[in-house]
Amino acid sequence: MPEQKFPDKLQELKSGAWPSFVKEIENAAQTSPMAKDLYGQLNQSYNEKIGHWKHGGIVGVLGYGGGVIGRYSDLPETWPNVSHFHTMRINQPAAWFYRAEDLRKVCDIWEKRGSGLTNMHGSTGDIILLGTTTPELEPIFNELTAIGFDLGGSGSCMRTPSCCVGPARCEWAMYDTLALTYDLTMTYQDELHRPAFPYKFKFKMAGCPNDCVASIARADMSIIGIWRDEIQIDQDAVREYAERGLNIQSVVVGRCPTRCMAWDSKELFIDNENCSRCMHCINVMHRALRPGNDRGATLLIGSKAPIMEGALLSSVLVPFLEIVPPYDDIKGLVNNIWELWAEEGKNRERVGEFIQRVGLANFLDAIGLEPEPEMIAFPRENPYVFYRTE
C-alpha cells in the first residue's frame, strides 16, 4: 500500500462479513494515483481524527446548478493527487436496471478521467462517481451524455427521483413505479438542473407499503402503492401454511398492528375496514394472501433526515390516487406545493419543516386540498385539522 508516515489503521476495516471500501480503494490504487492518495489521506484522517476535505461550492458544468459536489483536500502538498476530488452524481435509470455494456462505458470514462472509484448507489439513488478534477468535469459530462447518461440533482433543486424495482420484478407493485419515476424525471428537467427552491426536494416511488426505498423516511414526497378494496384470501392456501407448521395465530394474527384478523384453525378472517395495509400478513403468507384489485397510491409529504432540524416522517396528503399516465393529478398538486413553498419557504427549509411552521391547515388551504381523516395519525392528538360546523 501507499507509503505513509502514519500507522495503517484502515486495514482493520477490511475484517468482517461485509464488502470493504478499503479493499476497493486498495484495488483501485494499483492503477489510480488518485485512489492511492485517497487511501493515504483517509488513513491520516483516521490517525489524527480530523477530516481533511474542504467542500467546494462553485464547480459544475455549464448551464447546470447540480450534479457536481466540489471537494478539495486541505493537504494538497502531501496528497497532490486528491487536491481536487469532486464527486459527480449521475441520474440512474429507474429501479437501477442497466445493460452491462452501459456500466462498462461509465466505468471506462471514470477510469480515464476520474479516480475509478464509484458508489453504486448513493442514498439519493444516483450513480456516484467519486473523485475527479475541475478540468475533467466538462469532458466527463460530454462523454456521459454521448452514451445517454445525464447528471442528477444536488443543491436546492428537485433531486433525482428514485423508485423501487416495481412491477419489473415485484408482484406487490400497486402501480408502475418505473414509469412514474421516468415521467417525473423528464417532466421536471428544469427543476432538476436549475436550483430554484428554498432547499432540496425528493420524490421516492414505492410500489407497495413495504416501501423498499424507505420513501416514508427519506422523501419530501413519498408515493406509496396501496389498494382500497379487500385483501384477497385463498383459504386453502392459508390452511396449507398451517399444515406446514406456520403458527398463524401467533405469527400472523398476533402481529397484526390493528388487530383486524382472526383465525379459527379453518378460516382466516380480515376486517378490511380496520386494516392499515401494513403488508405483514401478505409478506408472511404470500401464497395465500394478495392485495386487493382496486390499486393506486397514497401521497405523503414532508419526511427528511436530521440535517438542519430533526428527522421527520411523511404525513398523508392524499389517501388514495389512481396512478395513471399522464399523472396530471400528481403534477398539479406538486406544482401548487412548489409554488407555495418556493414563494414562502425560508432558506434551507424543507417542505416538511415549512408545513410545521405554517401549520397543516394553512398549507392545505393554500394548495387547495380538503382535510381528510387519514391525515391524522392519532385521533384527538393532532389538533391541526379543524372541521367547520355547517
Place this chain on the structure above:
Amino acid sequence: MPDMVSVAEVADTMFKLVKQAAGLKKYKAMDLEKAMRELYGDRVDKAVSKAAIKELIDSGRCVYTYFGGSYIEIPHTEAAANPQG
C-alpha cells in the same frame, strides 16, 4: 394587459443586482424573481424571470454556487479551491 419586459432586459437587471451584491449578499433564484416583481410589477412574470436566469447561466455571466443552499453568483474563484496542479 401591460407591456411585458423582455427576457434580455430582466437578465441585465438581474445581472446588475448580482454583481452589485457580490461579496455582500448571495441571491437565490427566488430572491431574484421577487426582486424583479418588485421592480417591474406585473410587467414581469415567472416565466420571464425563469428564462432570464437561464440566459444568465447559459451565457456564463452568472454561475450556480452551493454554500448550504444554491445561489446565483458572478463567476469567481472560491476560497476553498486548490490550484490545479
